[in-house]
Amino acid sequence: MSSSNASASSKPLRVAVVGATGAVGREMVKVLHDRNFPVAELGLFASERSAGKVQETPYGALTLKAFDAAVVKGYDVVLLAVSGDFAKAHAKDLASAGALVIDNSSAFRYDADIPLIVPEINAHVFREAYAAGSRLIANPNCTTAIAVVALGPLHKAFGIKRAIVSTYQATSGAGAEGMAELEEQTRNQLDGKPVTNSVFRHPIPFNLIPQIDAFQENGYTKEEMKVTWETRKIMEVPDLPLSCTAVRIPTYRAHSEAITLETIQPVTPDAARAVLADAAGVKVVDDPANGAYPMPLNATGQYDVEVGRIRNNIVFGDHGLDLFVCGDQLLKGAALNAVQIAELAL
Amino acid sequence: MSSSNASASSKPLRVAVVGATGAVGREMVKVLHDRNFPVAELGLFASERSAGKVQETPYGALTLKAFDAAVVKGYDVVLLAVSGDFAKAHAKDLASAGALVIDNSSAFRYDADIPLIVPEINAHVFREAYAAGSRLIANPNCTTAIAVVALGPLHKAFGIKRAIVSTYQATSGAGAEGMAELEEQTRNQLDGKPVTNSVFRHPIPFNLIPQIDAFQENGYTKEEMKVTWETRKIMEVPDLPLSCTAVRIPTYRAHSEAITLETIQPVTPDAARAVLADAAGVKVVDDPANGAYPMPLNATGQYDVEVGRIRNNIVFGDHGLDLFVCGDQLLKGAALNAVQIAELAL
Numbered sequence: 001m002s003s004s005n006a007s008a009s010s011k012p013l014r015v016a017v018v019g020a021t022g023a024v025g026r027e028m029v030k031v032l033h034d035r036n037f038p039v040a041e042l043g044l045f046a047s048e049r050s051a052g053k054v055q056e057t058p059y060g061a062l063t064l065k066a067f068d069a070a071v072v073k074g075y076d077v078v079l080l081a082v083s084g085d086f087a088k089a090h091a092k093d094l095a096s097a098g099a100l101v102i103d104n105s106s107a108f109r110y111d112a113d114i115p116l117i118v119p120e121i122n123a124h125v126f127r128e129a130y131a132a133g134s135r136l137i138a139n140p141n142c143t144t145a146i147a148v149v150a151l152g153p154l155h156k157a158f159g160i161k162r163a164i165v166s167t168y169q170a171t172s173g174a175g176a177e178g179m180a181e182l183e184e185q186t187r188n189q190l191d192g193k194p195v196t197n198s199v200f201r202h203p204i205p206f207n208l209i210p211q212i213d214a215f216q217e218n219g220y221t222k223e224e225m226k227v228t229w230e231t232r233k234i235m236e237v238p239d240l241p242l243s244c245t246a247v248r249i250p251t252y253r254a255h256s257e258a259i260t261l262e263t264i265q266p267v268t269p270d271a272a273r274a275v276l277a278d279a280a281g282v283k284v285v286d287d288p289a290n291g292a293y294p295m296p297l298n299a300t301g302q303y304d305v306e307v308g309r310i311r312n313n314i315v316f317g318d319h320g321l322d323l324f325v326c327g328d329q330l331l332k333g334a335a336l337n338a339v340q341i342a343e344l345a346l
Numbered sequence: 347m348s349s350s351n352a353s354a355s356s357k358p359l360r361v362a363v364v365g366a367t368g369a370v371g372r373e374m375v376k377v378l379h380d381r382n383f384p385v386a387e388l389g390l391f392a393s394e395r396s397a398g399k400v401q402e403t404p405y406g407a408l409t410l411k412a413f414d415a416a417v418v419k420g421y422d423v424v425l426l427a428v429s430g431d432f433a434k435a436h437a438k439d440l441a442s443a444g445a446l447v448i449d450n451s452s453a454f455r456y457d458a459d460i461p462l463i464v465p466e467i468n469a470h471v472f473r474e475a476y477a478a479g480s481r482l483i484a485n486p487n488c489t490t491a492i493a494v495v496a497l498g499p500l501h502k503a504f505g506i507k508r509a510i511v512s513t514y515q516a517t518s519g520a521g522a523e524g525m526a527e528l529e530e531q532t533r534n535q536l537d538g539k540p541v542t543n544s545v546f547r548h549p550i551p552f553n554l555i556p557q558i559d560a561f562q563e564n565g566y567t568k569e570e571m572k573v574t575w576e577t578r579k580i581m582e583v584p585d586l587p588l589s590c591t592a593v594r595i596p597t598y599r600a601h602s603e604a605i606t607l608e609t610i611q612p613v614t615p616d617a618a619r620a621v622l623a624d625a626a627g628v629k630v631v632d633d634p635a636n637g638a639y640p641m642p643l644n645a646t647g648q649y650d651v652e653v654g655r656i657r658n659n660i661v662f663g664d665h666g667l668d669l670f671v672c673g674d675q676l677l678k679g680a681a682l683n684a685v686q687i688a689e690l691a692l
Contacts, residue, residue, distance in 0.1 A: 162661045166512030166604040168554055168593065182552075183536065190533050206528075206597050207643045208514055210604075210655055210670045215634045219615060219657025219668075228660060243660040245604040245668060247514065249595050251552050258512040258556075258591040260606075269565060288561045297553045309556055311565025314574060314589040315508045322565075322591060324556045 010346040012040035016072050016099075019081035020044035020055065020064060023176040023253075024104055027335035028079050033058035035339060038346065043075060073097035077342050080104055081334070095136035100345050102137050102338045109138040109230060116233050118145050119340040120280040121152035125236075126344045137341055142333025143167055143223070143246065144230040146255055149305045149332065150325050153279040154272060155235055158321070159264025163242040165227060165257050169212060170296065172253035172329045174199050179252050186250065200248065209248040221246055254296035255333060256326040258309075262316040269310045272321055276307050281332065286310050294326035302328055303336055356692040358386035362418050362445075365427035366390035366401065366410060369522040369599075370450055373681035374425050379404035381685060384692065389421060419443035423688050426450055427680070441482035446691050448483050448684045455484040455576060462579050464491050465686040466626040467498035471582075472690045483687055488679025489513055489569070489592065490576040492601055495651045495678065496671050499625040500618060501581055504667070505610025509588040511573060511603050515558060516642065518599035518675045520545050525598050532596065546594065555594040567592055600642035601679060602672040604655075608662040615656045618667055622653050627678065632656050640672035651678055 015032060019025040025044075032039060044055060044064050051066035065071070069090055072078055077100045080087055084105040091108065095101040108114040115122075115129045116138045126137065140148075143165075151160060171178035177199045186205040189195045195203045202209050212223035220228075227244040231237075276284050285292050286308035294306035305327035313320035327333060361378060365371045371390075378385060390401060390410050397412035411417070415436055418424055423446045426433055430451040437454065441447040454460040461468075461475045462484045472483065486494075489511075497506060517524035523545045532551040535541045541549045548555050558569035566574075573590040577583075622630050631638050632654035640652035651673035659666035673679060 164510050164606050164661060166591075168514070168595065186532060187536050190529065190536070201637050202641060202643060207641055208595065208597065208602055209641060210602070210639050211634065211637065218660075219634070219655070220660075241661040243606060243666075243668065245512075245606075245655065245670065247602075247604065247670075249514065249554065251554065251596075256554055256556070256593075258593065260510050260589060260591075288557065288565070291547050291557065293556050295548060295553055295555060297548060309565070309591065314564075314566070315510060315587040320589075322589065324591065324593075 010038040012038040013076040014041045014043070014074065015039050015077045015079070016043040016045055016075040017079045017081065018045040018067055018072065021046045021050050022081050023172055023179070023330055024334045025081040027330045028081060028338060029057045029059070031331065031335045031339045035343070037339060037342065043072070045072060069093060073099060075099050078102070079338050079342070091136055098135065100135050100137070100342065102139055102341050104139045104334055104338055106141065106226060108136060109140065114138050116140055116230060117341050118148050118152070118234050118337060119344055120149050122234055122236070123344055126341065130345060139334065139338045139341065140230045140234060141223070141226040142173060142329045143169065143255055143257065144227050144234070145333050145337050146305050146325060146327035147227065147257055147259065148231055148234050149279065149281040150276060150307045150323060151231065151259070152235055153275050153282070154261065154321070155237070157271070157275045158267045160237070160240065160261055161264050162262040163240065164260040165242065165244040167244065167246045168249045168251070168256040169246060170251040170253045170255055170329050171204060171248065173212065173248070173255070182250055182252065204248065204250050206250060208250070210245065212246045212248055220244070251296045252300065253329050254299040254326055255329045256294060256296060256324065259323050259325065260313055260315065261321045263319050263321060266318045267312070267321050268318070269312060272310050281305060282307055284308065294324050296326060299326040300328055303331055305332055356384040358384040359422040360387045360389070360420065361385050362389040362391055362421040362424045363427065364391040364413055364418065364424060367392045367396050368427050369518055369525070369676055370680045371427040373676045374427060374684060375403045375405070377677065377681045377685045381689070383685060383688065389418070391418060415439060419445060421445050424448070425684050425688070437482055444481065446481050446483070446688065448485055448687050450485045450680055450684055452487065452572060454482060455486065460484050462486055462576060463687050464494050464498070464580050464683060465690055466495050468580055468582070469690055472687065476691060485680065485684045485687065486576045486580060487569070487572040488519060488675045489515065489601055489603065490573050490580070491679050491683050492651050492671060492673035493573065493603055493605065494577055494580050495625065495627040496622060496653045496669060497577065497605070498581055499621050499628070500607065500667070501583070503617070503621045504613045506583070506586065506607055507610050508608040509586065510606040511588065511590040513590065513592045514595045514597070514602040515592060516597040516599045516601055516675050517550060517594065519558065519594070519601070528596055528598065550594065550596050552596060554596070556591065558592045558594055597642045598646065599675050600645040600672055601675045602640060602642060602670065605669050605671065606659055606661065607667045609665050609667060612664045613658070613667050614664070615658060618656050627651060628653055630654065640670050642672060645672040646674055648674055649677055649682055
């Protein structure tokens with residue numbers, strides 16, 4: 001099922017995108033336009049370095065402005081595609097001025113009083129907080145957002161007792177520079193030239209890197225723990241035993257995840273498929289005999305998260321379900337989800 | 347710990363490699379030479395089409411011969427790097443003539459009376475069968491061979507109750523043609539030319555394919571079930587609950603695997619590292635703070651399987667262990683293991 005678009009009849013709003021030149025910022029602008037978000041005025045904010053430059057957008061060529069908190073406070077909706085440090089410095093100030101601030105960084109995701117929202121799963125949390133005056137909302141980690149659109153409905157239907165996730169993450173998770181490094185260095189390798197790396201810790205062409213973000217005390221990376229912490233918060237299961245191994249692979253912008261579940265209720269593949277077929281934001285792609293299963297090749301540029309390879313698993317039997325999901329890291333993993341949150345306020 | 351080389355003092359043997367022009371066959375010849383296998387005469391056999399052609403080897407330029415069962419029967423050791431159908435047609439006949447036949451196909455791996463051997467794990471099974479006159483030995487699936495060098499010692503030390511494996515498999519699993527398709531089609535994509543696929547079911551550049559081999563009734567692929575069936579047989583745990591998701595990614599010749607274990611005894615990462623540090627065929631690469639973990643970039647061309655990312659896992663607590671392994675698909679996954687089996691007979 002596709003996500004529904006915003007009503008064009010809503011009162012137009014002044015929308016600011018901060019970090020507008022980055023991979024996520026650019027997608028935010030495209031998604032606002034594509035979903036007919038009621039935009040009265042669009043402000044694109046970036047660093048001093050980019051200020052004055054013109055950026056092509058679906059709204060026409062727009063001039064980038066240097067971020068100025070006093071100016072951005074005047075907007076109704078502020079989408080932050082910035083670093084955690086920048087968000088920490090400005091997000092609360094902007095929100096207290098009345099703007100609805102949706103932050104794509106991890107700065108506030110784990111604060112108990114700040115909602116972390118995937119609209120298909122916990123829109124009610126947004127609505128309650130918004131009605132009570134909350135104006136700062138956290139947008140989740142890309143891997144988490146892509147997983148929970150499938151895990152949420154499965155949890156509601158069957159109960160998830162444990163989950164094990166192995167990821168196949170695209171270079172876009174490191175921004176436009178990550179994708180550029182993949183392309184340039186792959187070309188170098190094919191041409192027999194030296195292969196270097198600056199965005200990633202190791203060369204990425206024809207390789208994989210089982211590290212995303214910094215290592216924690218417990219041997220997991222922060223990226224892996226984000227999937228645990230954020231899935232628990234979004235699905236409102238504070239102690240869900242969920243383990244993740246996060247791996248960067250040489251793909252551009254769609255993340256895939258192999259997920260093994262132990263369920264509380266018995267589950268069949270057909271029952272799981274029926275639940276997922278009705279789930280918002282999910283597209284069941286599960287006709288293996290005809291070679292149909294989730295792949296970056298097809299999920300790239302799509303709003304829906306593809307889910308397939310659905311089967312009872314050998315380890316947990318009729319209380320076990322395996323699935324493979326694939327979603328666009330820049331869309332459901334970032335820009336789309338942020339715009340969907342803004343739509344909840346319309 | 348590295349695997350020990352064959353003793354050069356053994357009586358020299360006549361060795362045939364059947365399927366000598368393929369990716370695995372070529373590696374078998376290199377490994378025989380590199381490990382000083384006592385070769386009295388090396389016969390390279392291939393299809394009629396290749397017969398008469400000259401192949402460069404570490405033993406010099408050798409002329410390929412068309413396969414002729416009557417001729418191959420005269421060899422002491424026959425390494426088969428051929429299809430399952432070809433193996434079914436000839437392997438038993440060759441073995442009954444007295445040659446030690448080591449078959450890299452899946453044709454005989456699941457026959458109760460045919461040993462399936464990874465020397466580091468179950469050399470005793472080979473020795474008993476060989477002493478009793480068995481001359482046909484199955485070489486395991488690449489993903490299985492790479493996993494069990496780590497799982498075997500961990501099982502002996504802590505007991506494995508359940509295992510969940512997600513793979514990141516290289517294109518070499520589809521032979522030299524698979525690697526060539528990755529290279530050619532990646533170049534096409536970078537050059538803006540049409541990207542096609544013939545070896546793989548879908549285009550592989552900057553993509554992944556969550557299907558390797560054919561789908562089975564239970565929703566798993568045959569590749570995935572091979573990992574379950576073969577791990578059970580090699581580790582002698584006939585009902586081990588092990589689930590695999592097998593995924594092809596755009597890498598050349600090293601397979602990686604994210605493995606989650608529930609153990610019978612409690613386990614700590616340090617205890618697991620100590621066990622693995624003493625394990626034959628394993629190289630512990632586990633210094634995450636310094637960016638050291640298993641990767642195709644480093645595991646390619648190496649005999650040892652790299653093991654790292656060792657940690658207690660969140661799902662099974664102190665009875666849970668996560669690890670990431672990476673091994674050369676053509677070496678431990680095929681040619682090296684076959685030659686190691688032959689070494690057991692010296």
